[in-house]
Amino acid sequence: MTLNRAREELGLDFSLFELALQLGEIRTVPRGAGQWRVPVDEVTRLRDAPGHPQALLDRLALVTSTEGAALMGVSRDRLVRLARLGMIRPVRWYINRYRALVWVYLGHELREFAAASPALLEGRLPAGLRATLNAGEDQRARGWRSRRVAQLVRDCHDAWEEAAVWAALLGPEVTDDAVPDPFERARLRGIRAALPPGRPGALATPEVIRKLTTADDPDEITLALVALADALGRARAEQPVPRPAFVPESRTPEGRALESRTLEERAPEDRLLEDRTPESRTPASRTPEVAVPADRVPAGVRGGLPSRPSRSPRRGLLGRLRGRRSAADLAEEPFLHHRDQEVPVPVEDLTARQTAGARRDG
Numbered sequence: 001m002t003l004n005r006a007r008e009e010l011g012l013d014f015s016l017f018e019l020a021l022q023l024g025e026i027r028t029v030p031r032g033a034g035q036w037r038v039p040v041d042e043v044t045r046l047r048d049a050p051g052h053p054q055a056l057l058d059r060l061a062l063v064t065s066t067e068g069a070a071l072m073g074v075s076r077d078r079l080v081r082l083a084r085l086g087m088i089r090p091v092r093w094y095i096n097r098y099r100a101l102v103w104v105y106l107g108h109e110l111r112e113f114a115a116a117s118p119a120l121l122e123g124r125l126p127a128g129l130r131a132t133l134n135a136g137e138d139q140r141a142r143g144w145r146s147r148r149v150a151q152l153v154r155d156c157h158d159a160w161e162e163a164a165v166w167a168a169l170l171g172p173e174v175t176d177d178a179v180p181d182p183f184e185r186a187r188l189r190g191i192r193a194a195l196p197p198g199r200p201g202a203l204a205t206p207e208v209i210r211k212l213t214t215a216d217d218p219d220e221i222t223l224a225l226v227a228l229a230d231a232l233g234r235a236r237a238e239q240p241v242p243r244p245a246f247v248p249e250s251r252t253p254e255g256r257a258l259e260s261r262t263l264e265e266r267a268p269e270d271r272l273l274e275d276r277t278p279e280s281r282t283p284a285s286r287t288p289e290v291a292v293p294a295d296r297v298p299a300g301v302r303g304g305l306p307s308r309p310s311r312s313p314r315r316g317l318l319g320r321l322r323g324r325r326s327a328a329d330l331a332e333e334p335f336l337h338h339r340d341q342e343v344p345v346p347v348e349d350l351t352a353r354q355t356a357g358a359r360r361d362g
Contacts, residue, residue, distance in 0.1 A: 001039075001040060002037065002038075003017075003021075003036060003037070005038075006038035006042075006043050009043050009047070010046060011053055012053075012056075015199075016060050019060050022151050023059075023060070023091075023106075024151075024154070025059060026038060026042060026046065027042045028155075030157060032157075036155075059106075059108050060106075061107040062091065062104045062106065062107070063110065064102060064103075064104060064105075065083070065103065065105070067107075068107065068110045071107055071110050071111055071114075072110050072113070072114040072121065073114065074114075074121050074122070078121065079110075083103065083105075083139075083140050083143075084138045084139060085129055085132065085137065086139035086142070086143055087113065087117075087120070088109070088110065088113060088143075089109075089143035089144065089146070089147055090103040090105055090140055090143060091105060091109075091144070092104040092144075092198050093197075093198070093200065093212065094199060094201035095200060095201045095203040095204040095208065096201070099203055101208070103140055139217075142215075142216075142217055144212070145195070145215065145220070146220075148196070149165060149195070152165045152195075152196075158239070159231050159232075159234040159238055159239075160191060160235045161191055162231040162235075163188060163228055164188045164189075165192060165195075166225075166227045166231060167179070167185075167188045167192070167228060168192045168193065168213075169213075169214070169215050170214070170225065170228065171215070172189075174215075174225075175188065175228075178229070179228075179232065181241070183241045183243055184232070184241050187241050194210075194213060196213075197209050197213055
């Protein structure tokens with residue numbers, strides 16, 4: 001059945017149904033590129049499960065760090081430290097109204113971690129972990145990216161889609177170095193130009209989204225490069241990227257050699273152009289004057305040729321206007337040439353007006 005029909009059968013809203021699909025709580029089958037269906041027996045299994053629908057809702061419950069700390073029975077600071085160490089991975093993130101980054105976790109994963117690692121919930125952390133935290137380690141963004149990439153790779157239709165996921169994780173700069181073929185890069189970006197951020201909120205800026213969706217850890221980049229090379233190898237073998245049949249002449253070696261000809265090699269063409277310029281005309285090349293017999297010169301004409309009054313060469317409208325400067329140019333001259341007269345742009349310190357909640361660590 002269709003995704004919308006399955007959502008209605010299970011009684012989930014759009015946000016929870018989307019989260020269930022991403023987490024793999026609801027099994028889907030592909031029906032072509034980008035098309036998915038939910039098997040009827042999968043919907044039957046979920047509806048017949050004990051405690052439905054509350055059991056499914058509990059597995060999809062999302063909590064912030066404060067709510068998660070209450071579930072685990074620890075302080076919020078302890079949960080944040082464990083998440084920074086990578087022991088707890090966020091499932092979503094968003095920017096709140098104070099423009100602070102808030103990480104969201106799965107409630108049942110926090111309960112399972114608390115039950116499996118009670119020694120990390122109280123007392124001092126081991127010395128090695130404390131040193132890592134003091135060095136500024138924060139793996140929350142990397143943990144979210146690893147979870148998101150795993151979901152996207154799982155749902156890929158072919159090797160090209162898988163390679164596009166790893167290319168989106170690496171970003172355009174690293175991908176350009178890893179994939180030198182421009183036709184392959186164009187295909188990867190056409191499939192997936194960036195890693196989907198999920199639900200970042202209306203206040204999330206493009207810079208924040210780009211920072212959180214692009215790999216920045218050396219180990220993460222190395223793993224993504226290896227995975228990209230593997231996916232590209234399979235994609236090239238299964239379905240090579242199409243290339244244009246015609247290559248422009250200027251891109252061939254012969255065309256580049258033709259464009260790089262020296263001035264001496266192009267002398268015949270250049271001489272034809274130079275002969276047409278007034279400066280290149282020599283006295284010997286001018287047309288000789290023809291002597292007119294005196295008996296054929298009309299009366300009133302002296303010297304055999306009619307005399308013309310000397311006057312300046314005629315100038316057209318564009319010639320008269322060329323070189324003049326308008327009043328607007330003169331008025332704008334101080335702003336163009338004296339930067340000390342520019343009015344400085346006011347800068348407002350938003351940090352001083354920010355409330356205490358803006359510095360919360362989500």
